[in-house]
Amino acid sequence: MTPAGTTGRGIAPSFRRVAGFLSAAGIAVVFALFVFGVAMRYLFDRPVGFVDEAVTLISVWSTFWTAAFVLKWPEHIAFDVVYAHVAPPAQRALLLAGATGFVILMGAAMPGMIDYTLFLWRERTDVMLLRLDWVYAVFPAFFAIILLRFVIVLRRLVGADWRAEVAHWSGADLDGDDDATAPKTPEGGA
Amino acid sequence: AAAPAAAETEIRISTAAPDQSPLSDAFRAIKARMEAKFPGELKISVHTASALFRQGTELPAMQRGNLEMASPVTFEIEAQLPEYGVFSAAYLFRDADHLIKTFRSDIGAEFTKDVADKMGIVILDTAYLGTRTVNLRNDKPIKEPGDLAGVKMRMPPGPAFQTLAKALGATAVSMPITEVYLGLKTGSIDAQDNPTNMTRDWKFHEVTKQVILTRHLVQPVFIAMAKPAFDKLSPAQQTELRAAAREAADQEIAKTLADEKAAIDTFTQAGIKVVDPNVPAFRAAVMDEYRKAGMTDKWKPGLLDRVTAIR
Amino acid sequence: MTTGLWTLLATVVIGGLVRLPLALVMFAGGAAYLFATRQDIGLLVGQVMNQMTAMYVLVAIPMFILAANIMNAASISDRLWAAANALVGRFRGGMGHVTVVVSMIFSSMSGSAVTDAAGPGLVATRQMQRIGGYPPGLACAITAAAATIAPIIPPSIPLVIYALISGASIGALFLAGLVPGFLMGAALMLAIRAVAGRRALPVGEVVPIRAMPAVFGRAALSLTLPVVLLGGIWTGVFTPTEAAAVAAFWALILGAAVYRRIGIQTLGSVFGESARQSASTMLLIASAFILNYAIANEGLAARLALAITDLQLGPMQFMALVNLLFLVLGCFLDGSVMMLVFVPLILPSAKALGIDLTYFGIVVTLNFMIGLITPPYGLLLFVMASLARVPLGQIIREIWPFVLALGGVLAVLTVFPSITLFLPRLFGYE
Ligand code: NA
Ligand code: NA
Numbered sequence: 001m002t003p004a005g006t007t008g009r010g011i012a013p014s015f016r017r018v019a020g021f022l023s024a025a026g027i028a029v030v031f032a033l034f035v036f037g038v039a040m041r042y043l044f045d046r047p048v049g050f051v052d053e054a055v056t057l058i059s060v061w062s063t064f065w066t067a068a069f070v071l072k073w074p075e076h077i078a079f080d081v082v083y084a085h086v087a088p089p090a091q092r093a094l095l096l097a098g099a100t101g102f103v104i105l106m107g108a109a110m111p112g113m114i115d116y117t118l119f120l121w122r123e124r125t126d127v128m129l130l131r132l133d134w135v136y137a138v139f140p141a142f143f144a145i146i147l148l149r150f151v152i153v154l155r156r157l158v159g160a161d162w163r164a165e166v167a168h169w170s171g172a173d174l175d176g177d178d179d180a181t182a183p184k185t186p187e188g189g190a
Numbered sequence: 191a192a193a194p195a196a197a198e199t200e201i202r203i204s205t206a207a208p209d210q211s212p213l214s215d216a217f218r219a220i221k222a223r224m225e226a227k228f229p230g231e232l233k234i235s236v237h238t239a240s241a242l243f244r245q246g247t248e249l250p251a252m253q254r255g256n257l258e259m260a261s262p263v264t265f266e267i268e269a270q271l272p273e274y275g276v277f278s279a280a281y282l283f284r285d286a287d288h289l290i291k292t293f294r295s296d297i298g299a300e301f302t303k304d305v306a307d308k309m310g311i312v313i314l315d316t317a318y319l320g321t322r323t324v325n326l327r328n329d330k331p332i333k334e335p336g337d338l339a340g341v342k343m344r345m346p347p348g349p350a351f352q353t354l355a356k357a358l359g360a361t362a363v364s365m366p367i368t369e370v371y372l373g374l375k376t377g378s379i380d381a382q383d384n385p386t387n388m389t390r391d392w393k394f395h396e397v398t399k400q401v402i403l404t405r406h407l408v409q410p411v412f413i414a415m416a417k418p419a420f421d422k423l424s425p426a427q428q429t430e431l432r433a434a435a436r437e438a439a440d441q442e443i444a445k446t447l448a449d450e451k452a453a454i455d456t457f458t459q460a461g462i463k464v465v466d467p468n469v470p471a472f473r474a475a476v477m478d479e480y481r482k483a484g485m486t487d488k489w490k491p492g493l494l495d496r497v498t499a500i501r
Numbered sequence: 502m503t504t505g506l507w508t509l510l511a512t513v514v515i516g517g518l519v520r521l522p523l524a525l526v527m528f529a530g531g532a533a534y535l536f537a538t539r540q541d542i543g544l545l546v547g548q549v550m551n552q553m554t555a556m557y558v559l560v561a562i563p564m565f566i567l568a569a570n571i572m573n574a575a576s577i578s579d580r581l582w583a584a585a586n587a588l589v590g591r592f593r594g595g596m597g598h599v600t601v602v603v604s605m606i607f608s609s610m611s612g613s614a615v616t617d618a619a620g621p622g623l624v625a626t627r628q629m630q631r632i633g634g635y636p637p638g639l640a641c642a643i644t645a646a647a648a649t650i651a652p653i654i655p656p657s658i659p660l661v662i663y664a665l666i667s668g669a670s671i672g673a674l675f676l677a678g679l680v681p682g683f684l685m686g687a688a689l690m691l692a693i694r695a696v697a698g699r700r701a702l703p704v705g706e707v708v709p710i711r712a713m714p715a716v717f718g719r720a721a722l723s724l725t726l727p728v729v730l731l732g733g734i735w736t737g738v739f740t741p742t743e744a745a746a747v748a749a750f751w752a753l754i755l756g757a758a759v760y761r762r763i764g765i766q767t768l769g770s771v772f773g774e775s776a777r778q779s780a781s782t783m784l785l786i787a788s789a790f791i792l793n794y795a796i797a798n799e800g801l802a803a804r805l806a807l808a809i810t811d812l813q814l815g816p817m818q819f820m821a822l823v824n825l826l827f828l829v830l831g832c833f834l835d836g837s838v839m840m841l842v843f844v845p846l847i848l849p850s851a852k853a854l855g856i857d858l859t860y861f862g863i864v865v866t867l868n869f870m871i872g873l874i875t876p877p878y879g880l881l882l883f884v885m886a887s888l889a890r891v892p893l894g895q896i897i898r899e900i901w902p903f904v905l906a907l908g909g910v911l912a913v914l915t916v917f918p919s920i921t922l923f924l925p926r927l928f929g930y931e
Binding site for chain 2: 540541543544547551552555557558656658661662664665666668670671672734735736737738739740741742794797798800803841842845848
Binding site: 020021023024025026027028030031034035037038042052055056057059060062063064066067070071073075076077078079080081082083084091094095097098099101102105106108109112113115116117119125135136139140143146169 | 516517519520521533535541544553555556559564745785877892893894
């Protein structure tokens with residue numbers, strides 16, 4: 001449906017598959033840890049202290065990882081009150097303005113965010129005693145990836161292929177190649 | 191009227207203590223006294239119940255210049271200065287009086303200097319958070335450490351508390367405090383440890399049958415300020431702030447002690463059994479466990495004995 | 502309002518209108534606020550990550566989303582809904598009523614509205630569309646509204662936090678929530694009935710009486726799921742947060758070993774889909790934390806509380822104003838901000854007026870629950886839009902009858918405190 005190389009609109013498909021696997025693994029590990037924690041406490045009377053912290057940290061990491069690499073733009077929740085009701089050229093203008101503003105604002109914020117994260121080397125988590133600069137690094141890293149993706153969006157919006165990009169943002173191609181990864185629910189994904 | 195020569199200095203105070211608590215009152219007292227003494231010069235805001243910064247995140251916030259004052263506890267200091275881990279040890283302080291005497295002695299002065307030099311935090315004064323004690327949901331008789339065997343006790347997160355639970359003879363369970371009430375009600379935990387007034391404030395006594403006065407952890411809480419913010423104050427303001435902190439701390443200690451006693455009265459009236467166990471036996475067991483776990487080696491040499499010697 | 506807050510608001514409104522993802526817009530609003538007030542931009546990292554890594558109960562959200570997806574893949578949802586359809590499918594709007602009832606049952610297991618919407622709510626939404634013939638926006642609106650019951654019927658995370666803030670008894674609050682929870686359910690069913698009649702929704706399949714035993718038999722094992730969860734929580738085997746994962750585990754056992762619908766491949770895609778659905782929801786929750794900081798740092802609540810105290814109102818006038826204030830604030834702010842930042846400041850006035858703190862707690866919590874479904878900032882609306890992939894605008898168009906119904910319950914509870922206090926008093930709380 002879309003020209004080769006633009007499938008997924010943002011990140012190369014092979015990388016997306018690896019990223020998607022890691023994101024699924026994250027939630028699977030959280031699930032397994034929860035069940036393990038309940039079993040150890042209730043069945044074996046041996047409560048395990050690190051489970052609470054581990055499930056929390058893995059969930060947070062998994063959230064930012066998935067949002068950065070796996071979620072496509074229309075999968076993020078947004079207000080489309082204006083966007084959905086204007087013609088493609090106006091949609092292009094809206095996206096151009098939004099992406100430019102975001103890149104400038106958050107680009108300016110990046111040095112401060114990185115500096116703060118590095119500052120946290122002196123603090124550790126409560127239970128597993130992981131260094132906070134490492135734990136929190138996922139947040140600036142998330143913004144770095146999002147900024148990069150916005151730069152790609154901007155490049156496409158000013159290029160010849162801009163119509164495909166504005167259509168992607170309205171979710172037009174969301175149920176195309178994506179169905180391959182959606183679960184085959186009994187009702188057929190209704 | 192002419193505009194004030196200097197702009198208002200903003201002082202934001204953050205504490206995890208609930209809005210209605212002796213510690214929050216102490217900070218409001220400091221605000222009132224300072225603003226009355228230096229009208230138009232100081233603008234102080236008190237943010238209670240972790241509304242501005244969550245507990246455990248205030249120290250880095252002060253070190254980074256994002257917050258001026260807060261109420262750190264020993265565990266937070268220990269994270270950056272491990273040699274002072276001894277202040278978080280169970281059965282170090284005999285009671286609130288011993289604790290305050292210690293921090294107002296040369297030990298306290300030494301500690302305050304280290305915290306200022308190495309962490310950039312000025313400890314203005316020391317107040318009293320409360321004395322942690324074990325609370326059970328059932329009638330199991332508890333006198334000696336061995337009696338807590340098999341008891342699933344909820345502890346705050348962190349290795350120090352896990353060691354402490356083990357030392358007391360119980361099995362440590364970590365659980366967020368918001369789930370403790372239901373945990374006690376349903377039996378996913380058998381016990382929790384908190385100062386008596388906290389047990390009452392969180393309503394845990396509604397689901398508690400026994401309060402065992404183990405008095406295992408007498409906890410200080412510090413009235414602290416970021417060093418750059420403190421240095422920015424005029425000498426007169428600094429002197430007044432220290433005096434205000436001392437006055438507020440004294441009131442806080444008296445109120446907390448009274449509140450802990452009042453909580454015990456509440457328990458007795460509610461028909462909860464209040465038990466005095468064999469405290470020396472618990473103390474011996476805990477110190478033994480600390481030695482076995484190698485924790486005593488990390489502590490500042492000689493500090494344990496010096497604190498114990500204070501009468 | 503200060504320059505900082507204006508900057509924040511302008512950034513969020515403009516960013517939202519040009520169709521940037523809402524979570525990113527809120528982060529950007531936070532950054533703009535910090536720049537405008539010349540604060541450390543690193544606070545964006547600090548506030549968001551400090552809160553996210555401390556909120557253990559938040560992990561229930563991905564786990565309930567996982568449980569819902571496993572229930573779908575395991576055919577558990579189908580079996581349960583076939584049974585429900587046999588009972589009420591013949592009535593107009595029947596599926597909507599079932600949604601409310603299922604939500605009330607799950608309320609006794611979960612303490613948070615978002616987990617209720619993400620778990621059974623997602624299943625309900627799909628079935629309302631498939632069996633009940635509901636338009637997607639309406640199905641999501643009903644699910645979102647029904648999920649607000651979760652923190653009113655015990656257990657409840659917001660009520661536990663309120664108990665600490667106010668000094669009210671948790672036991673009393675939990676008892677006090679029961680009747681209001683049922684009233685909310687009844688009011689929502691009335692609204693569904695009205696909407697179904699007006700919109701002439703199709704009637705479901707009529708199941709003949711002789712086919713019923715087979716339908717119920719197919720659902721029998723699936724019905725062990727709520728029994729296991731409720732039993733597990735109330736006998737102390739696991740906590741309400743852990744219950745989310747246990748639900749997924751039980752559904753997985755049924756789906757893999759008993760119904761044989763889930764293999765490795767299916768499981769992999771269920772995990773992947775659940776991760777994506779929970780990421781967009783959790784990202785929005787993360788972005789709300791920087792807003793919390795701005796509101797607290799600006800001392801907004803303190804000024805409002807002062808203004809209210811100055812008005813010198815009687816108890817009922819005061820309660821009316823509190824409702825109005827929280828309903829309006831609820832359109833823009835997260836419930837946790839109002840609970841942690843605003844409630845402590847107006848509590849002294851409530852105490853001074855002799856207002857019962859248990860009653861006050863239920864009333865303000867219901868306000869926050871309504872705030873979850875009022876646009877523009879309504880967390881449950883966002884969650885449903887993300888999980889069911891339905892445009893936000895469609896859900897917002899359909900939400901109003903249910904906001905009205907819950908508003909009616911709020912008014913009744915406010916005017917008649919004894920509805921709330923009757924049960925706690927019966928059990929000896931004064
Ligand atoms: Na509930
Ligand atoms: Na709202």
